[in-house]
Amino acid sequence: MSDKKSYKTVAIIGGGLIGTSLSLSIKKNNLCDVIKVYDSNIQVRKKLKERLSPNEIYESLEETVFDADLVVLCIPVGSMKEVAKSISKLLKDGCILTDTGSTKNSVIKDVKPYISQNIWFIPSHPLAGTENSGPEAGFPELFKGKYWVIVPYYSIPNEVMDNFSKFLSGSGAITEIMKPEYHDKILAITSHLPHLIAYTIVGTATDLEDQTKYDVVRFSATGFRDFTRIASSDPIMWRDVFLNNKGAVLEMLQRFTEDLTYLQRAIRWAEGDKLEDLFTKTREIRRSIIKEGQDK
């Protein structure tokens, strides 16, 4: 094990967009000596063998996590509990367990009961992704320049944290420490609500009569298209996100609905000043994003 590597053996559970991208990034950046990748689906494993080396793909959870120094759960948040239960007794002493789920309170609640004292469970969440899913969609640069949120919800020794951060930084990510509640709130407004709204409006269009629907597709370049991209994200992953961040999502949704109703009323009563005021205010946020370099 070289001095530069945080871990000797890394096990990736789940070969979707995130798991495949992380595996490719680990190999490209030489972040460990041995990488072991597992997926429960035989078709996914077949594709993984084309993206990685066939001998890096495992058929059983037991073999995958055996002797691993770091185990990364790259699975939908709805599956965390079951997988944590399955692997908890198989992890070696001192093993670091992390996940990449989009909700953090629920993952902690689901995984924590199965983690013994000699394992360091450090939840995390890479704020990276595309609308594409599956092993074909993975690429090693996915995390480059993106935030990777770490959620150490209990006291973890500095050297354990530093080593884990160093590993994540090795993929090009910028690490950021956050409390689980705050993570779930920030993600509810920046990611979960936008996805829910995009899914809704594309669904609304889907229910239009055939000719209209066809023309909506043809003339989609006028705003709608951006929503369809977001609304083509992985259905299972997103179903689980909404079910597992219910509180924060429903709260943000309530605020959004109030604000939308206010605008709806302004349109109905032709109150142009109210519309103009809001439309002017929202430009500022865009300027802040450009200023923070988060616009690409």
Place this chain on the structure above:
Amino acid sequence: MSDKKSYKTVAIIGGGLIGTSLSLSIKKNNLCDVIKVYDSNIQVRKKLKERLSPNEIYESLEETVFDADLVVLCIPVGSMKEVAKSISKLLKDGCILTDTGSTKNSVIKDVKPYISQNIWFIPSHPLAGTENSGPEAGFPELFKGKYWVIVPYYSIPNEVMDNFSKFLSGSGAITEIMKPEYHDKILAITSHLPHLIAYTIVGTATDLEDQTKYDVVRFSATGFRDFTRIASSDPIMWRDVFLNNKGAVLEMLQRFTEDLTYLQRAIRWAEGDKLEDLFTKTREIRRSIIKEGQDK
């Protein structure tokens, strides 16, 4: 006047993103002999003189439309009535008058009363734009490969229509004929509702407490950012759009709200199958858009 040109003299009223882009495109593609551009704002005229030739920029509507074969109103839809009234007596016999407004029923209602029988009023709408506005934002390729909808709401001779279509095609646009009601309905779902929703969610985020708002900006790459781009579009233009396509926007908004309420209830009651069904269905629309080549 060359055989290839549809019009000798073209007058552009309004030097924003659309008016400037059209002027630059006309010059680049050599679509007329004389171009005359007007804007009521002295600062805009100053900037236009840098983007075009100073002698092409006019200070009065009267001088601008004098002797024009084609007059294009590139102004917010809320200003159409006033400008139509001002120029109606100044247009020469046989002049073509068009507009580039995002709503068509309202523009016809506002402009029609002022148009004398020797003028051909042919409303139109280029489905092209960016979130940037003003003369600095204009560029000659804006219309390239984009649809330009023509809305001839009464009988117009073929040669007049053909000549007008040829002119628009000269800018690289793909012309498409539509009825005003249908245009307003399609645009309500593909453009107006997406903009309203984007403005709303960015507004909702703007009202969060300061630290949260700052982090929303930092972690915006997860979906929210796409909405901020849309929500930084020109406030006056969009205020006018909503006030002038009230019927179609409110109808689509009603459908959208029903669909969102359905999903909200599914989240509250943890009905994962309902979420998954919709999220799977919405992927199809994205695939259709990619198939139609409208994804870039």
